[in-house]
Amino acid sequence: MTLLTTHNPIRPLPEATAAELMRTFIDQDTDALLVGACLALLAQRVPEAHELAAFAEALGEVAVPFPPVPGTALDTCGTGGDGAATANLSTLAALLLAHLGVPVVKHGNRAATSVCGSADLLEALGYDLARGSAELAGDLDRHRFAFLFAPAYHPLLGRLREIRRRLGIPTIFNLLGPLLNPAAPPLQLLGVAREELAAPMAGALARRGTLRRAFVVHGKDAEGKGLDEASIEGPTTVLEVRDGSVAAPAVLVPRDLGLAQPPRHALRIKDRAEALAVARGLHAGAGHADFRPAVADAVALQAGLGLLLHRGEGLAQLPAAWGEARQALERGFSLPFPGPGEVRS
Incomplete structure (x- = not known):
């Protein structure tokens, strides 16, 4: 008091x-x-x-602890709050990265301001949100993917939910989610919705002793509005965090990857049912009726950045990493966990 x-x-x-x-x-x-x-x-x-x-x-x-993770484990997440109502690009990129051999320990929650949160999408795809830490550590070892459902690891934040709801404005807690992964993965791809937040978020990551490398990204859509993702519509500012220091910002431009301007609102979804359909379309590959090329381009961009972090490569290698991820989406990829009714190993 x-x-x-x-x-x-x-x-x-x-x-x-x-x-x-x-x-x-x-x-x-x-x-x-x-x-x-x-x-x-x-x-x-x-x-x-x-x-x-x-x-x-x-x-x-005061968080529930999580067992140590591999030195190449990665989280993909964003602050949310951009209001763009896009497909779950970071979550889909996490699933694709696990398919491509990157151990992903993702921290997330249900939707607060978005149409469909990471937990909502994964649950709809058949992921069991109630798995305990020991089981999740096993999942990470066997399947290269574990999802840490935020309320299970931060129970004391529950009392603030109603306070934040009544305030009706974004609060400091909207920014802290990407910094609270209890597994403290050494690699992180973090998106921020507001450009002025990129430097303080990168600085906060640099102070985390367990972090080896991260990209903090802020994209612009075709109308110049901020996105908490790397953008296929406009420029993306990237701040690299490595071994406790933050590098000068770099700017990515879609045409440097050979990307044409996508159709207007090509990344948007209207509800959770559409979010699930888009996810299943990417999972199934380019021959599926719900496969969206623009969404595949955007997911491949996030995954490409994740591959660079995993491999210790620089942004100059992004076109090749993007192409590798995009080709995997064309073929379709296996989910790094059993679906409903399947038996886990």
Whole structure:
């Protein structure tokens, strides 16, 4: 209570204060009105890297732990909040990467502001969200894919759900999701919806001692609106994080990959049923009625960036990595988990 009344969160907070503030947020005894007021104040400015890192570290202290993962394990995720209503590009890229031999430990949740969240899509494809950590570690070893359902690993965040819903605005928690993977994978592809967030998110990743390399990406659609994905419609800014430092931004342009401008709204979906149909179309390959070439291009772009991280390659190799991923989608790919009714090994 004292912390909330003696510090104004609209000003940058020292790391120790930020961590203590987050512990206060998740304390069951903290008044919900005060938490809401602080979240509203924090939402009025762009957070700094050290604040994001401190918030994430405080939440990590109370998260359910996950067993150690391979040194090449990767997460693909975004902050959400771009309002673009696109297909689940990061999730589909994660599935494709696992098919291509990359161990993927993805952290995600159900939809909050999007049409279909990563957990919603995977569940519809037959993934069991209730699997425990030991089972998931086995999945990662055998199938190169594990999905860590956020509520199972961050139970104390449950009390904030209603506070955030009543506020009706994006809060700091919309940014923290990609920083809270309890497996702490050493590789990460992280998309941000707002360009001004790319640098602080990259800086927060750079402070994570377990991270070896990451790409933080911010794309623009054909109308210049921000996307929390690499874009096939407009330029994408990429910040590379490696061994605790952030490189100068690079810009990707679709034509450099030989990509033509896709039809307007080619990546959009209207509901979860369409999201599932698009996913099944990609899974089945180019001969399927629901296969969408533009979605395949976009998924291959995210997967191509993931391949570069996995292989330790630079952005100059992206055209080849994109082509490899795109060819795999043409053929269709196997899901890295059994579908409904199938027996797990």
